[in-house]
Amino acid sequence: MRYLGRYLQGTKHEGIYLDPDESKSFECWVDADFLGLYVKDAPDMHLDKMTSKSRTGYIITYAGCPITWGSKLQRESALSSCESEYIGISEAYRSLLPLMDLLEEAKEMGVPINVGPPTIHCKTFEDNSGALQLAKLPKMRPRTKHINVKYHHFREAVAQGKVTIQHVSTEDQLGDALTKNLPRDLFVRLRKRYLGW
DSSP: OHHHHHHHHHTTTOOOOOOOOTTOOEEEEEEEETTTTOOTTSTTGGGOGGGGOOEEEEEEEETTEEEEEEEEEOSSOOSSHHHHHHHHHHHHHHHHHHHHHHHHHHHHTTOOOOSSOSSOOEEEEEOOHHHHHHHHOOOOOTTTGGGHHHHOTTHHHHHTTSEEEEEOOGGGOGGGGGTSOOOHHHHHHHHHHHHOO
């Protein structure tokens, strides 16, 4: 906790430096930390139900500038890292899809928006290949059928081409900074990409 306090004290004059890139539309960077609170040798670990939860982190940008972000424990226990990442995508899209609809409605009402093609596309940068395939392919497998109804709400947007899901390496995943402790050099490099400093 002291480390966090020292970091906030040392960066209190910093903020978000916005430098819009008109060639970009929405981008959503999603990551999940599967059972990140679980510590095998900790005393009374079996008594703490929060250790069975994974953490979702996402950053939604528009024109290359962050507009909303979140970091929170998932509501239920995921059974695998693939499921944890997929739940993360679903949670991020609950924020993203209404923003896309809002921008589409503003365009229809004549608000001049100079970014992106007529149909708003979103790129979700996901680093778990299992979650990536599950999001793109329409078939269910025996180990994933239990998440069919609750988390497939965004697949229609994928099928319509409004949203594209792309793989990104862990080193380039902006959402990593919101899910786990990172080495200082990686944290600083990612911070520069979304905060500008």
